Amino acid sequence: MKEIKCECGHVNPIGTVLCESCGKPIEGNQHIDGNDKKRLLNMRYDGTARRSQTFNKTFIDKVWAFFSSVKVGVWLIVLALIASILGTIFPQEQYIPINAPNRDPAVFYEAQYGIFGLIYYQLGFHNLYSSVWYMILIALIGVSLVICSLDRFLPLYKALKIQKPKKHKTFLSRQRLYSESENVTDEELKLVKERLAKMRYDITEENGNLLAEKGRFSRWGPYVNHIGLIIILIAAILRMTPIFYFEEYVWVREGETTVIPGTDGEYYIENIDFIFDVHDDEKFAEALEKEGMVPSNYQTDLIVYRADTPLPGAEPELKPILEDSVQMNKPLEFDKFTIYQSGYQLNEFSSMTFAIQEKDNEENDFGSFTIDLTNPESEYELDNGFRVVIDQYYPDYYLDENGVPASETNYPRNPAFVFLVYPPDENAPEISFVGIGRNVDATGENNYKLGIQDFDMRDVSGLSVKYDRSLPFFGIGAAIFMIGVIQGMYWQHRRIWINPNNGKVLLAAHTNKNWFGIKKEIEIAIKDTNITMVEDQQELDKSS
Amino acid sequence: MDLLSVSSTALYTAFFGYLLATFFFGATIRDKRTDQHRKKRTMERIAFSLTVAGFLAQLVYFITRWIASGHAPVSNMFEFVTFLGMALVLAFIILYAYYRLNFLGLFALPIAMIIIAYASMFPTEIAPLVPSLQSHWLYIHVTTVALGQGILGISFVVGLMYLIKVTDQSRRTKQNFWLEFVIYILFLVIGFVAITTTFNAMDYEATFEYSQGNNTVTTEYHLPPIAAPNGGTLITEGVMEPWFETPAWFQGEDAGRKFNTLIWSIIAGSIIYLAARLIFRKRIGATIQPLLRNIKADLLDEIEYRSVTIGFPVFTLGGLIFAAIWAEIAWGRFWGWDPKEVWALITWFFYAAYLHLRLSRGWHGEKSAWLAVIGFGIIMFNLIVVNLVMAGLHSYA
Ligand code: HEM
Numbered sequence: 001m002k003e004i005k006c007e008c009g010h011v012n013p014i015g016t017v018l019c020e021s022c023g024k025p026i027e028g029n030q031h032i033d034g035n036d037k038k039r040l041l042n043m044r045y046d047g048t049a050r051r052s053q054t055f056n057k058t059f060i061d062k063v064w065a066f067f068s069s070v071k072v073g074v075w076l077i078v079l080a081l082i083a084s085i086l087g088t089i090f091p092q093e094q095y096i097p098i099n100a101p102n103r104d105p106a107v108f109y110e111a112q113y114g115i116f117g118l119i120y121y122q123l124g125f126h127n128l129y130s131s132v133w134y135m136i137l138i139a140l141i142g143v144s145l146v147i148c149s150l151d152r153f154l155p156l157y158k159a160l161k162i163q164k165p166k167k168h169k170t171f172l173s174r175q176r177l178y179s180e181s182e183n184v185t186d187e188e189l190k191l192v193k194e195r196l197a198k199m200r201y202d203i204t205e206e207n208g209n210l211l212a213e214k215g216r217f218s219r220w221g222p223y224v225n226h227i228g229l230i231i232i233l234i235a236a237i238l239r240m241t242p243i244f245y246f247e248e249y250v251w252v253r254e255g256e257t258t259v260i261p262g263t264d265g266e267y268y269i270e271n272i273d274f275i276f277d278v279h280d281d282e283k284f285a286e287a288l289e290k291e292g293m294v295p296s297n298y299q300t301d302l303i304v305y306r307a308d309t310p311l312p313g314a315e316p317e318l319k320p321i322l323e324d325s326v327q328m329n330k331p332l333e334f335d336k337f338t339i340y341q342s343g344y345q346l347n348e349f350s351s352m353t354f355a356i357q358e359k360d361n362e363e364n365d366f367g368s369f370t371i372d373l374t375n376p377e378s379e380y381e382l383d384n385g386f387r388v389v390i391d392q393y394y395p396d397y398y399l400d401e402n403g404v405p406a407s408e409t410n411y412p413r414n415p416a417f418v419f420l421v422y423p424p425d426e427n428a429p430e431i432s433f434v435g436i437g438r439n440v441d442a443t444g445e446n447n448y449k450l451g452i453q454d455f456d457m458r459d460v461s462g463l464s465v466k467y468d469r470s471l472p473f474f475g476i477g478a479a480i481f482m483i484g485v486i487q488g489m490y491w492q493h494r495r496i497w498i499n500p501n502n503g504k505v506l507l508a509a510h511t512n513k514n515w516f517g518i519k520k521e522i523e524i525a526i527k528d529t530n531i532t533m534v535e536d537q538q539e540l541d542k543s544s
Numbered sequence: 545m546d547l548l549s550v551s552s553t554a555l556y557t558a559f560f561g562y563l564l565a566t567f568f569f570g571a572t573i574r575d576k577r578t579d580q581h582r583k584k585r586t587m588e589r590i591a592f593s594l595t596v597a598g599f600l601a602q603l604v605y606f607i608t609r610w611i612a613s614g615h616a617p618v619s620n621m622f623e624f625v626t627f628l629g630m631a632l633v634l635a636f637i638i639l640y641a642y643y644r645l646n647f648l649g650l651f652a653l654p655i656a657m658i659i660i661a662y663a664s665m666f667p668t669e670i671a672p673l674v675p676s677l678q679s680h681w682l683y684i685h686v687t688t689v690a691l692g693q694g695i696l697g698i699s700f701v702v703g704l705m706y707l708i709k710v711t712d713q714s715r716r717t718k719q720n721f722w723l724e725f726v727i728y729i730l731f732l733v734i735g736f737v738a739i740t741t742t743f744n745a746m747d748y749e750a751t752f753e754y755s756q757g758n759n760t761v762t763t764e765y766h767l768p769p770i771a772a773p774n775g776g777t778l779i780t781e782g783v784m785e786p787w788f789e790t791p792a793w794f795q796g797e798d799a800g801r802k803f804n805t806l807i808w809s810i811i812a813g814s815i816i817y818l819a820a821r822l823i824f825r826k827r828i829g830a831t832i833q834p835l836l837r838n839i840k841a842d843l844l845d846e847i848e849y850r851s852v853t854i855g856f857p858v859f860t861l862g863g864l865i866f867a868a869i870w871a872e873i874a875w876g877r878f879w880g881w882d883p884k885e886v887w888a889l890i891t892w893f894f895y896a897a898y899l900h901l902r903l904s905r906g907w908h909g910e911k912s913a914w915l916a917v918i919g920f921g922i923i924m925f926n927l928i929v930v931n932l933v934m935a936g937l938h939s940y941a
Contacts, residue, residue, distance in 0.1 A: 034905060044903060074900045081893040088883045088930075095882070129881045247876075279672035283612070287671035298675050328675035329874050340876035464876050474878070478865050482857065489853040513853060516643065516846055538842060 008168070013155075015054030018047025021164045023171030040537060041174045043510050046163075048155035067144045068151035076141045083137060087128035090120050142233045149226045156219065165204045165211035167497050167508070175497075175508035177519065177534035184505040188529040189498070195525040196496065210498040219512065221488020228481030235473035247466035249342065251411075253350070253374070254458040257305070257318070260337075260465050265307055267337070267465075268318055272301040274344060274459035275325075298341050300461040301325045304334050326463065336467045343462025349373050349412045353454040354434070356386055356421065359446055368453050373412040385424030388450070392418035397435050411460070421448055494518045496525075509534060547612040548670065554605035555626070559660055561598025562633065562653045565591050569649035573835060591649055595637060602630045613670035616683035620671055621931065624686065625663030628927070631694025632656040635851065639698055643847060647839050652701045658730065661737045681870035688862025689888075693923050695855030696895070702848040703916030710841055710910060713830035719910070720829055726917060727828045728817055735813025736805070743767050750783040752776035752800065763801050767808045773800025802932055845909055848916050849902055856895050863888040887926035894919050 004012045010021035017029045018041065025035060025047075032053045033042035041047070052068040055061040066072055090113055096103050102111060105126050109117035124131055172178060193210060197203055201212035238244045248262045252271040260267040277297035279288060288294060303323045307316035326332040332339045351372050358364035369380040369388065373395065380388045394407040397416035405416070416435030423430070433440040434450050441449065494511040496518075507526075511518040515536070522534055568591030572584050606627070609617040617623040636652040639645075673682075704726065711720045743766055750765040754776035763773055772778065772786035790800040817828075824831040867888065868878035879885065898915045901907040907915075 038905070042905065070900050070903060074897050077893050077897045077900070081890050081897070084886050084890050084893070087881070088886050091883075092881055094880075129886075281672065284670060284672045286669040287667070290667065290669075291671065294672050295674055296672065296678075329679040331873065331876065338876065342876065466876055471872070471878075474868075478868075482861060482865070485857040485860065489857055514846070514850060516843065536842065 008164075008166075010162075013049045015049030015051075016047065017042075017049070018171065019168070020046075020048065020159045020162055022166060022168045023047070023163075024168035025170055025174075035174075039174060040176055041171065043175075043512075045152055045156050046159045048152075048159040050151050050155055052151045064147060064151070067147040070148065073141070073144045073148060076137065076144055080134075080137050080141060083128065083134055086125055090117060090126070092128065093126045138233070142230060145226045145229055149223050153220075153223050160216060160219065163211070164209075165206045165497065166209040166499060169499075169501055169506065172497055172499060172506045172508035175510050176515070176538050177509040177522070177536060179507045179532040179534040181505045181507070181530055181532040182503070184530045188531065189505070192498070192525050192529060192531065195527075196521075199521055199524070201494075201496070208500050210496075212496040212498075213494070215491045215493045218488055218491035219493045221484050221486075221491075223484070224487060225481045225484025228477045228479070228484055231477030231480060232474055235470045235477055238473060239468065239470040244469045245467070246337075247464060247468075249462065249464045251343075251345070251460050251462050252300075252302070253348070253460050265309075265316065267335075268305040268307060269339075269463065269465075270303040270305065271461050272303060274461040275299040275301070276344065276346060276459070297327060298344055299325050299327045300341055300463065302332075302339075302461075302463075304339075337465050338467065340464045340466070341461070342464040345411065345413070345460040345462070347457045348460050349415055350456045350458045352415060352452060352456075354388075354419075354450045355453040356382070356388070357449055357451050359441070359449045362449075362451065366448070370454075371417075373415055387422040389420040389422070389429065390417055391420050391431070394435075419450055421446075421450065423448065489513075492517065494521070496522065505531060507531060507534060547608050551605050551608040551612060552668070554601045554608065555660075555664075558598045558602035558605060558630075559657060561594050561601055562657050562660075565594035565598060566650060566653045566657075568594060569646050569653070572646040573650065573838070588646055591646070592640065595633065595640075595649065595653065599630070599633050599637060602626075602633070606630070609670070615673055615678075616687070617670075618683060618686040618690070619673055619677055620666065622663050622666040622668050624690065625666070625927070626660055627687065628690045628693055628697075629656045629660035629663065631690040632659065632697045633694075634691070635695040635698045635855070639847065639851060643843070645839070645843070645847070647705065647836065648698075648702065648847070650835070651705050652698060655697070655701050655730075658733050658737075662733055665737060665740045676874050679870060679874060681866060681873060685862055685866040685870050688858060688866055690862075692855050692857075692859030692862050695851050695858060696923060697920055699848045699851040699855065699916040700920030702844050702851065703913035705836060705839075706841060706844040706848060706913040707910065707917070708829050708832050709836040709839065709844065711829060711833075713827060713833055720827060723829045724827050728813075731817040731820070732809050732813035735811070735816055736809035738816065739767065739808045739812040740805070748783075750778060750780045753779050754800075763798050765801055765804060767805060769804055770807050771800060771804045773798075776800060799933075841909070845912065848913060849908075852895060852898060852916065852919075856899065859895070860892060864892060883930050884926065887922070887930050891919070891922050891926060894922055 003014060004016060004026055006012060006019040006022060006024055006026065008019060008022040008024065010019055012020050012026065015029065015032065016026055017033045017035065018025055025041065030036040033044065033047060035041050050068070051061075052065040056065060090109060091097070093105050096105065096108050100108055100112070102108055105121055109121040109126060111117070113120065120126060128134055189208075189210075193203060193205075193212075196212040199214075201214045204211045204213070246262065248260060250258055250260060250269065252258045252269050254271050254274055257268050257270040259265055260269060275297060276295065277299075279294045279296045284294075302325065303320050305318035306321050307318055309316045322332070322334045324332055326339050326341045328341045331341075351370055353368055353370040355368040356366040358366075366386055367382045367384055369382060371377070371380070371390075376390055376393055378390055382388075392405070394405055394416045395410055395412040395414075396408040397414045398406060398408050400406045408414075414436060416433070416438065418431065418433050420429035420431060430446045430448060431442045432446060432448075432450055433442060434452070436452070439449060439451070492511050492513045494509070494517075496507070496509045499506045507522075509518055509522060515538075519534070519536070526533065568587050572587040572591060606617060609623075618627050632652065633656045636648060636656070640648055707719070707723050711717075711723050713720055748766055748768065750769050751762055752765065752769070752773050753760055753762050754773045755761070762779070763776070768784040769778065769786040771788055771790045774790050774792045776789070778786065790803045820828060820831075867885065871880065871885075872878040894915075898912070898919060901915070902912060
């Protein structure tokens, strides 16, 4: 194989389908774009030689050809689409409902959805979007994007750059829009040219041959948008590294100061107050009656501290660096971090006070003690000699499937205790079980009981603290993508050729989109001249 | 009159405007004789003016409701779906101004009306916003998505017109079966609107009680219960006894009531469909086909493709980019694989595949029209099934 010299004198690279200069179909290559079977020429890449269609010997050639095929690209997109659908059949692991009886994925899917749920879980579909094969699929789309764009961009760029106004007759007559006219005067041609120029066509003329072209830049739209997509994929990879992405979730109780995990003890957050408001506007009365309470505000008033450790090992000194409130939809920034209001827990118990009473006569009170529920002691001794030992503590009490007491979480939302009560000078304890609304004498022989005398409650705020330095890259990628699609979709590349040929005038036109638009413009341009309106040679209507 | 009644009157006016406009668009295509040309032009102008007037009325609905509730009315099923209907009309107006195709009005406006009627079956009172929705990005995101979907909706309408035009109705084929099936689904929506309106007018109510986790909850049916909630007991007296229970694998809030509504829609829609078949004595597709005789298939194919090329960037901007910005501000994560988000991505993949397929030969015409129909099917799936059935952050109603 060698370079191909066309009869117009232009030398084309191997694999060219339509001469880069005059457009004459190059014999022997027409199968590449499927022109041999059709009357109309495939104008997709102006019949340029593309590497993928030209070389098919080595392994690399084959890989290149594979990934640059639009067919393969579409298959990859369709596969990603189907895979994405699979992930929505049942909830993903992070969306298992909070109120599910058991949120352990190993149990949840089977319990909720039976055998299909079990299969779903075992195939790993409950974490589908972070699975290796889903990521491979997306990566393959990325590879395909790069290769197919490289395969086409340069040849197309070159071909559009060196095109000549004079085209071969075969090229013209095999365009979708084509007409032949006789008795066209020079004045008419001049008029047409002026009208086209007025419609902002760029006109190139050579020996009476005319090329009117506009919107060529829109041909680069797809390449621009693909670059945007590549940047987004790169940003997604960057985001997996700790340099670019950091996220921690902290629960902070009202009045408490908690270190922000992952910051090496550098930052602390104090929760001054958590505010939970509900809507009570008169105008919403009807809706509120139907839906019940609707929250209107989640807010945490907080102080962020930076810890200065003057000497290694010394207690850190907390310096307030920010005092503000964070609300849903109004995140808060400090240093390189952003804080989001992400969760809350209302009315958690902070402390409970118990009174020791005579079992049959609650009036008879032997004193009381207070348990700090986040930090309970193991034993409480009263001045009068009573001793109470905490045998079991269930911060969030419930009975599990086997009827055994257990704690659902580590948060004191429904505290319950098994107490060992040692009356003064006794060695054998009385056992009692106390919780909210529960007071059980396990043996039935107790003389004393413990009554809840008082308690304090507080709210807990769930804050996520993060930075994401990949965001600008996503932003740039998305912006480039949008520019590319708009460039490619809202403008069209239109070309009109007018060539005198043996006393006739041949007019052909091509656009990559919006044939209606170019026809309208041709109509305007040739109005009241002897030039015949182009005929639409597309086969759609003909076949139906 | 207070603002809210102005608002709802305006919406009725808009609906009525679209209805009238449809008739006038219909009148334009009946006259084929050339001496009627002037008359046709008049009809055309009236039809288009009525459409624009309807749109303006709907704009009045939108603005007054915004003022009354204090937030952009795009925050629940009623508001969003109504807005989608409005976006479809806007997309029609834009494309009509360019292509001047009267047939388009005859098909696009009824679809828009079906969508608006469907919307008004959901609770229409103004409701307050939960904290996550209190963001300007909500409005920006939702309105842009709806606009994109409206433009893509035109490609569905035109794709359907294309299929009705070119499908061979002289014998039974797979294609005319599926085409008829798509039309049948439109009838189901009409059935849903008809049956819901009927029983709403009668103030029908039946209450069920069932347990959910550890709580006992009640649900109110506004249609006679054919399917009870799973494990539910009827507590209203003197109403129809349910025939069976909703299977347990129906998920989501109020699954029983929604399933019951679905059954009723199928019954009512099927009856209307069968009645239409009896009247016309042929497939609905075959009945409509002659109307499209004078239009070029090529032009339909092109409009269908163009509305995808115009709608795709708008959808990408609203459904993915603005959505991500909002999610980043609200939750600190711009993408969370929530079912609604995933289905937006699926929609995007689908139309990307469509655009690439259109680059090659052999994917124009019928195949492409089917893709346009399926694409809008995916959009509707995301709007209806994902919202009402799959649990997630975005579940509205
Ligand atoms: C989800 C991923 C992708 C998106 C969103 C996307 C988007 C687009 C868009 C919007 C266009 C313009 C279409 C038009 O103007 O009609 C386009 C063109 C194109 N895309 Fe993609 N694309 C994706 C993946 C791919 C892949 C994997 C390939 C690889 C085969 C590919 C190959 C092409 C080609 C060859 C063009 C035409 C270029 C031209 O007209 O010169 N795309 N793409």
